[in-house]
Amino acid sequence: CPELLCLGLDREDVRGGERPVLAENTRIRGALEAPESQEKLKRLAEPVVYQILEYQKNGFSVLGVIGVNRSPSCGVETTSAHDEETGGTGMFIAILREELDARGISLPMIGIKANETEQAVASVRHLLGC
Numbered sequence: 001c002p003e004l005l006c007l008g009l010d011r012e013d014v015r016g017g018e019r020p021v022l023a024e025n026t027r028i029r030g031a032l033e034a035p036e037s038q039e040k041l042k043r044l045a046e047p048v049v050y051q052i053l054e055y056q057k058n059g060f061s062v063l064g065v066i067g068v069n070r071s072p073s074c075g076v077e078t079t080s081a082h083d084e085e086t087g088g089t090g091m092f093i094a095i096l097r098e099e100l101d102a103r104g105i106s107l108p109m110i111g112i113k114a115n116e117t118e119q120a121v122a123s124v125r126h127l128l129g130c
Contacts, residue, residue, distance in 0.1 A: 002073040002092040006040045007031055022070075025080030029072035032091040041073075045096045052105060062107060064127045067093050069111035076111030 003011055010016065012031055016024045031037060052062050067076035067090065075090035089097070093109065100107060110127055112120035 002041055002044050003028055003032070003071075005044055006037045006073075020083075022080050022085060023083045025070065025072045026083050029080055029091065032073055037091075038095070041092050041095045042099070044092065045099045048096060049099050049103060049105070052100070052107070053103070056105075063129075064108040064110060065093075065096070066124065066127070067109060067111045069113050074111075076109045078111065 007028065011024075011028050013027065016027065019027070032041065055062050065076075067074040069075050069078045070080055070085045071090045072080045073090040073092040075088070076093055077087065077089075078085050079088045079090045080086070081088070097109065108127060110123050112123055114120065
């Protein structure tokens with residue numbers, strides 16, 4: 001989880017769990033926008049890109065990337081900003097996409113929500129071509 005690796009388990013605020021989810025996600029997004037967090041996110045994207053390249057180099061098909069919608073870091077179709085769920089990508093997914101694009105790697109990215117199980121399964125099946 002990029003948020004854990006950038007901000008710690010408490011996301012730099014031990015009282016964060018007391019806030020509404022979207023308000024806390026907005027606060028976390030703000031923390032991830034800080035220059036030092038951006039550098040950490042970039043460093044975290046590097047091993048993911050390396051893994052994708054290694055799999056491809058060794059004959060594996062990498063079918064895509066799965067993120068978690070509404071997340072301030074891993075949202076693909078939606079993220080959190082201004083205390084609401086909004087269209088757009090999370091901070092880590094945006095950087096990962098930039099790093100993949102810079103290397104000419106084009107992969108589909110889908111976002112799922114754990115509490116929308118049937119839709120998540122359908123999205124993953126579509127990604128897998130099932």
